[in-house]
Amino acid sequence: MTMLQSLDPATGEVVWEGEEADAGVVHSALARARRAFPGWAALPNDRRVAHVQAFKAALEERREGLATVISRETGKPLWETRGEVASMIGKVAISIAAQAERAGERRNAMPFGEAVLRHRPHGVMAVLGPFNFPGHLPNGHNVPALLAGNTIVFKPSELTPATGAAMAECWAEAGLPDGVFQVVQGGRSTGEALVAGEIDGLLFTGSAGAGAHFRRLFADRPHVILALELGGNNPLVAWDGDVEETASIVVQSSFVTTGQRCSCARRLIVPDDAFGRDLVEAVDSLARRVIIGRWNDEPQPYIGPLISPAAAAAAKVRADELVARGARELRSFKVLDCMGPAFVRPAILDVTGVDVPDDEIFAPIVQVTRVPDFDAALAAANATRFGLSAGLVSGDDALWQRFVLESRAGVVNRNRPTTGAAGSMPFGGLGESGNHRPSAYYAADYCAYPMASFEAAHADGNAAALAGMLTP
Incomplete structure (x- = not known):
């Protein structure tokens, strides 16, 4: 058994301590997420929205306590972590709007019936969180991914496990079905087991070096969607x-x-x-x-x-x-x-x-x-x-x-700081700063894939299209 600790960087005091998830624990979590996926994906959209709204209510109820946890783990002043929690709360409404606008359903009338656009979830998503915004940044992956119908196994940064655990408690209060959202705590070996497992997407926020590693690692796994939010000079x-x-x-x-x-x-x-x-x-x-x-x-x-x-x-x-x-x-x-x-x-x-x-x-x-x-x-x-x-x-x-x-x-x-960014806009970069899958408002794009259909209630008119072009 390997124990994981997080420390207050200002004082060195222990903030959180727990067992690190080994490969067996990670693979069990992935298996539960796989089993939970069909039912969650089939759930009507308004019911998934209701769960996410319940998560928002849990965040609001725990607002000050969560800000304190983030401050203790990261050392950030309370004024800043209070703002981080507010961004987490605001992310819910923004993500619901983005899901409807960018990944909803569209129908166009055709002579034979309809052309229909739907968006389908990928499946099991692995989310790797950073330490600098341990609540807000992974939340920007988690909320849209769940709204789209994916299930999630989330590994917080090994430097901020208490924040990850607090987020898991809020999702538990939201009444998600078993296996839909799980947290595995740990460092490099836990992360390696997660990305090596049977996943359909990797949503990552972190360094450019790690992003380059993931690009190489998944070169032969094209079915895995990669959304990389990386750094910059x-x-x-x-x-x-x-x-x-x-x-x-x-x-x-x-x-x-x-x-x-x-x-x-x-x-x-x-x-x-x-x-x-x-x-x-x-x-x-x-x-x-x-x-x-x-x-x-x-x-x-x-x-x-x-x-x-x-x-x-x-x-x-x-x-x-x-x-x-x-x-x-x-x-x-x-x-x-x-x-x-x-x-x-x-x-x-x-x-x-x-x-x-x-x-x-x-x-x-x-x-x-x-x-x-x-x-x-x-x-x-x-x-x-x-x-x-x-x-x-x-x-x-x-x-x-x-x-x-x-x-x-x-x-x-x-005429504004470079760090200013609106949640109602995309957030992401070029070159070594990402892989052309911006997050924030555009996270809906990488959390689901489009499915285009021609649909008719009856099989009429198809034989007539071949008239005169068939041998007797």
Whole structure:
């Protein structure tokens, strides 16, 4: 028996402890999900909707407790985890609307009867959740997948099992039939057993490296639908405007959630002029004022610790590597041992003219590149193998039209943080940031496949179509 623990990254206290699911447990869960699938898929849509609405009611009843659990496991401040739970609640209505719009039923009259479009569920879905939004992001897979008629085996991140367990309790309160939604807790070996099992879909949120692994792994399993929501080395071009407002957008884009959002701005591209110099100084000044603290501190901090001491140590190595390549430290990256080994200080590194890796560093580190003109800014923004989010800060409509036309990213914002995204829109990226199956409002697309039918109540007129074209 292998035991799994999650720890509060701010204090090191044990938040959750339980047994890790081995391959036998995983395969048993998949078998239960397979048995449950036909009945759940055959259930009328309004009854599935009723179960999902009951899940929403359970979330609302547990709102504060769930926010506390997420904060304790991730270290995120309560203001942020309360927002995460609110997004989970809001996801239900959005998913119901998306299911009706993008994966509902359509009928068109034909001379012989009807052309009918239906959408059918894939079957048993494996959902692998991330640690940074352990409630909201897997919820964005789970709700639409269940609405479509799939059954689910969900493995939360091994760093946030308590959040996964709390979500399972809410689904249990929703009265789902046995086997429709199950949670298996564990680390790498549990995940490997799950993706190796008899599944019809893998819905994954995580790193680009893991996404590339899954692409290779499922190359010979074309019946398995893959929906990969991955990371990014996201650019923010800050070109003109009010320096204070622009600096606020930079700080929110780069340092929110301690830099642990896949849509965070990793690269700040500025003009090599007085505005660019003033802006970088303002970002540095604002970063020094950002409150760092524990999730339940008062006043509330803007950022908490990274997910673990190991994550902080790894980020420090990455920052040091950039400096060794020639990056100039405008604000150095530090592990704040006085607060705890997972707490870090946000960094601003000038990498102008430096050959740096095109990688996502999942920490509050922003790399500044100074360019001579807007053509160079666009080229720098697109110089990445990723394509999740991008942003432009400018009051110039013509520049925005160029930017939105030429940007290679799935989320492109203007005068707003790169991390802003609406649940009523698709969310996903290009290149190493995904596999062209965006989530959020478009999750309905990968949770069901279209079935087109010609239908007539009686077999009339078919023989007449052959008249004169048959031998006597």
